[in-house]
Amino acid sequence: MFLRCGSAKIPLQLCARTRSLFITSVRFYNGRGGRYEGERKSPRSRSRFSDTPVSLKKAKLIQIPFEENAAEVTLDELKDEGLIGKDVHESITRLGFEGLTPVQQKSIGPILKNEQQDVIARAKTGTGKTFAFLIPMFQHLINTRMENPFAVKYVIVAPTRDLALQIQTETQRVQSMNPTLKKFNSLTLVGGTNFGTSINNLVRRRPQIIIATPGRLLDVLRDYNKYFTHIDVKVLDEADRLLEIGFQQDLERISETFNKLNDNSEDHIRTLLFSATLDTKVQDLSANIMGKSECLFLDTVDKNEPQAHEKIAQSVVITPNLAHSIHAMVDHIKREVQSNPSYKAILFTPTIKLTSFISETLHSLLGRSLPILEFHGKKTQMARTKMVHRFKRDHSGILVCTDVAARGLDFPDVGEVLQLGVPPQTPQYIHRIGRTARAGKEGKATLFICESETPFLQYLAKKERINIEDQTEFKASEESIEELAKKLYDDEKLIDAFISAIAYYRANGRVFGFNDNRILSQIAESYGTLLNDRDRKIPVSANLLEKLGLSRNRVVQDMLNVQRSYRKHHNEDTMQAKNDRSRDKRWYDEAPFQNFVKRGKTKNQNFTKKSYNKTRGDNPRFDE
Ligand SMILES: Nc1ncnc2c1ncn2[C@@H]1O[C@H](COP(=O)(O)OP(=O)(O)OP(=O)(O)O)[C@@H](O)[C@H]1O
Numbered sequence: 346m347f348l349r350c351g352s353a354k355i356p357l358q359l360c361a362r363t364r365s366l367f368i369t370s371v372r373f374y375n376g377r378g379g380r381y382e383g384e385r386k387s388p389r390s391r392s393r394f395s396d397t398p399v400s401l402k403k404a405k406l407i408q409i410p411f412e413e414n415a416a417e418v419t420l421d422e423l424k425d426e427g428l429i430g431k432d433v434h435e436s437i438t439r440l441g442f443e444g445l446t447p448v449q450q451k452s453i454g455p456i457l458k459n460e461q462q463d464v465i466a467r468a469k470t471g472t473g474k475t476f477a478f479l480i481p482m483f484q485h486l487i488n489t490r491m492e493n494p495f496a497v498k499y500v501i502v503a504p505t506r507d508l509a510l511q512i513q514t515e516t517q518r519v520q521s522m523n524p525t526l527k528k529f530n531s532l533t534l535v536g537g538t539n540f541g542t543s544i545n546n547l548v549r550r551r552p553q554i555i556i557a558t559p560g561r562l563l564d565v566l567r568d569y570n571k572y573f574t575h576i577d578v579k580v581l582d583e584a585d586r587l588l589e590i591g592f593q594q595d596l597e598r599i600s601e602t603f604n605k606l607n608d609n610s611e612d613h614i615r616t617l618l619f620s621a622t623l624d625t626k627v628q629d630l631s632a633n634i635m636g637k638s639e640c641l642f643l644d645t646v647d648k649n650e651p652q653a654h655e656k657i658a659q660s661v662v663i664t665p666n667l668a669h670s671i672h673a674m675v676d677h678i679k680r681e682v683q684s685n686p687s688y689k690a691i692l693f694t695p696t697i698k699l700t701s702f703i704s705e706t707l708h709s710l711l712g713r714s715l716p717i718l719e720f721h722g723k724k725t726q727m728a729r730t731k732m733v734h735r736f737k738r739d740h741s742g743i744l745v746c747t748d749v750a751a752r753g754l755d756f757p758d759v760g761e762v763l764q765l766g767v768p769p770q771t772p773q774y775i776h777r778i779g780r781t782a783r784a785g786k787e788g789k790a791t792l793f794i795c796e797s798e799t800p801f802l803q804y805l806a807k808k809e810r811i812n813i814e815d816q817t818e819f820k821a822s823e824e825s826i827e828e829l830a831k832k833l834y835d836d837e838k839l840i841d842a843f844i845s846a847i848a849y850y851r852a853n854g855r856v857f858g859f860n861d862n863r864i865l866s867q868i869a870e871s872y873g874t875l876l877n878d879r880d881r882k883i884p885v886s887a888n889l890l891e892k893l894g895l896s897r898n899r900v901v902q903d904m905l906n907v908q909r910s911y912r913k914h915h916n917e918d919t920m921q922a923k924n925d926r927s928r929d930k931r932w933y934d935e936a937p938f939q940n941f942v943k944r945g946k947t948k949n950q951n952f953t954k955k956s957y958n959k960t961r962g963d964n965p966r967f968d969e
Pocket residue numbers: 442443444445446449468469470471472473474475476620621752753754755779780783784
């Protein structure tokens with residue numbers, strides 16, 4: 346059998362092969378560096394795929410700086426100008442806000458007026474950035490509801506699952522105020538939830554709004570990209586976080602895939618970036634993601650003023666070491682709870698294991714006096730979602746968490762943000778303290794650090810222009826050290842917590858100019874302080890020291906209980922040897938790694954020990 350092609354006659358078998366070869370050439374990427382085959386494309390869409398990416402010329406940046414006495418913009422004026430219709434106007438009015446916040450006043454108009462411009466918007470934490478992009482989104486969906494009514498038109502990307510789920514809740518909150526808006530469907534595509542259910546909902550409900558985390562969105566695009574051919578706008582909430590290493594590559598692949606799929610043209614999609622910690626440099630980072638020839642930079646923060654919210658009263662408590670910082674924090678919380686029964690605070694710790702240890706310690710010390718919630722990336726998504734809903738609802742309690750909760754999450758009436766140790770970067774400091782003083786309210790932020798972390802304060806002042814005036818010193822009394830030591834167990838949980846702290850400061854201390862030996866020695870010393878036994882040292886095995894890059898550091902090793910003869914020690918029958926064996930096995934057990942590699946193979950990916958260790962760390966990148 347032959348197929349006539351002009352004058353040529355091609356054997357049918359060869360045609361079939363050519364077609365399947367062509368389809369495999371419609372390739373795009375998953376976010377983890379692998380390559381997938383594209384879905385079988387309809388003949389019409391094949392011709393559009395050009396290999397040359399959208400022109401990467403840098404867009405013209407139009408800066409709209411902060412104006413001290415900018416004229417107020419109201420919803421009524423936006424309606425009178427014809428920018429928003431009665432449905433959106435009615436819906437937002439029914440939310441009961443007194444007026445629009447500065448970022449909403451500054452961004453809704455330009456977003457609706459200049460459809461051919463990308464937008465970068467900077468506004469302080471807790472100032473209503475979510476509605477600043479949801480309000481124009483709904484108006485856009487109403488304006489274009491007759492064109493491709495069942496197509497995805499808006500895609501909102503967030504760095505964490507919990508923030509994506511919160512944005513959907515806010516979307517549904519606006520929709521609940523107006524029957525016209527209710528006709529639009531939104532769908533979240535986030536990790537930690539059932540992939541099949543996500544796809545069923547995508548196919549069945551045909552949403553116009555997708556709210557996603559990058560990893561899950563790429564997985565969906567791999568096999569179901571035909572639903573994404575009519576996107577008009579993509580929004581990056583917490584954009585600077587999404588443009589950091591680890592996410593940026595995903596975002597570039599998502600953007601490249603959207604552009605190639607778009608039925609209008611490759612440069613049709615607008616990009617809106619929002620965050621509290623943005624500057625014009627973000628335009629360079631997003632060059633491969635933004636496609637319009639002009640980009641508006643809307644700034645509601647005066648360039649000479651710190652990015653941290655002015656309504657947050659910041660203070661720092663300086664202690665001799667991590668153990669004293671823990672005592673200072675416990676002391677502070679006890680005083681606050683005594684004076685304010687409806688004390689509601691968020692407590693950030695550097696690692697998952699410290700989060701787990703601290704929340705257990707607070708549980709044992711505070712008993713039932715107020716709820717203590719342990720929130721981090723190792724919790725199931727269901728548990729995290731339940732905790733977010735509960736902490737939004739509760740009038741008191743402490744959310745003990747890692748940086749997975751640092752950005753975007755909106756918990757009403759959080760009176761104080763506590764931080765044990767320094768954050769990994771200064772923008773995270775701004776986002777962490779931004780969990781309080783929201784929607785115009787006042788709030789407090791207290792940082793507990795040890796003397797060897799004080800260079801962070803100079804770094805924060807230099808980089809973010811944040812000077813924490815209120816500084817106090819604290820050293821726990823012998824009595825309180827004795828009292829707390831009685832309630833602690835020298836078990837794996839405590840040892841793991843301190844080892845994770847050593848790993849955290851190894852990875853993050855240098856950027857702030859910390860002295861490696863000083864910072865690590867004070868952590869090692871803290872173990873004995875916390876247990877009220879100066880001679881007690883953290884037991885670590887030789888190979889764990891090697892993993893931590895400390896196998897040549899004699900100063901730190903002297904502060905640790907190093908099991909040099911690793912094999913001999915681990916063959917002993919002592920309790921300590923058994924503990925070490927199970928701990929090291931858990932941390933670096935080959936079994937999970939082999940499973941990890943196997944899983945990777947099923948996805949055409951070559952997972953390495955490095956990527957394995959990364960997923961086991963506390964890198965929120967892998968916790969979307
Ligand atoms: N116009 C308004 N008037 C009063 N409150 C508002 C207004 N718009 C939003 N809010 C409320 O302000 C709070 C913070 O809003 P939102 O979470 O959008 O802030 P954000 O700027 O995104 O903060 P972050 O930088 O932490 O993400 C929410 O509780 C929201 O309901």
